[in-house]
Amino acid sequence: MNDKISVLDIDIDNYTAKEAMKETVRYLESDPVNVVELVTVDGLMQMDEVPELKDDIRKFDLVLAGDKTILEAADITDRRTIQETEGHVFMKMFFRYIHKNHKRVYLLVESEEEGEHLYNYLEHSYSGSQIIGLAKVSAQNRADDMLVNAINGGEVDCVISILSSPLQEEFIAKNRGILNTRIWMGLGKGILPVGRPGFGQGRITQFLMKRIFKKEIEKRKRDMSEALVSAK
Structure with missing residues (x-):
């Protein structure tokens, strides 16, 4: 099942968690960087104020609803889809997969507090995850070149980003072509219990x-x- 839905002019893939995970595993076995994004209500509202960014988001490989309110806005009533979205089933499946398969991960946050919380969350819930690096990204002082070099130097399989919108989307849209990783997982704000x-x-x-x-x-x-x- 993948009837795309459109919410505030953002196309969202209507996948089950299992279908989304199948696609993501395939991405982890391919070389070019693939962009996966879980969008939230706040993220959609922020992105709506940057119309030119929407064309870049259409080029992302997988865009999923991270909040049942988004599904309701698109008149999606399927109980399973709503429950999986509300329970963040796909995200948990993804974390379990990268933990079990020893995938190398780089974390992007906006503050030291967020970094500490995210690191502790992964260590507590998915102990032994291979976290290779962690960096702060600032909208005022991005230092993209340094961040890209740090990520590429770590030879990571996945970048997990919990940046706010539109910073998160702008960063990957600009640097996608020079990042040496297989998946960019954009989780944004509010999905993980960190940085709130x-x-x-x-x-x-x-x-x-x-x-x-x-x-x-x-x-x-x-x-x-x-x-x-x-x-x-």
């Missing part, structure tokens, strides 16, 4: 963001309906 604000503050922020997102989706659907009626 305080529990209460985080829940409130997510709630408000989802309300804004839903209103924007409703507005666009309404505008499209009116445009269709006017065209008749």
Whole structure:
């Protein structure tokens, strides 16, 4: 199953976790860097403000919904798909695979705190993962050349990024052609339990963001309906 859905003009692959994992394993056996991205509500809202970036995202190999709210916006009601998305089943399958198969991983974060939390999460949940390096990426001082050299020098199989949007997408779109890794796994913010604000503050922020997102989706659907009626 892969009927693509479109949310805020971003094409998203409607895969089951097993289907997505099958594709990802195939990517890990190929040489060119393949880009896999789990998009969130916040990420889609941020990317919507950078229209020129959407063409780059269409060239990504696999784009998956990281939040059931995105599926609901596309009128996806399949119970299994929603449950797998809500439980982050694909992400957990991916982490188990790279751990079991001793894949070499490089981590990209935006702060020392995020780096510490992400490293500890992987060590606790997937003890023995081969984390080769970790680097901070700053929107103000990117230092792309140094980061690319560090990643390439580590001879890694996978880069795991938990950068915010659109920084995450801009970085891989610009440097994809010179990265020597097999998979770029863009997880962004909010999917992993790391780098989040305080529990209460985080829940409130997510709630408000989802309300804004839903209103924007409703507005666009309404505008499209009116445009269709006017065209008749």
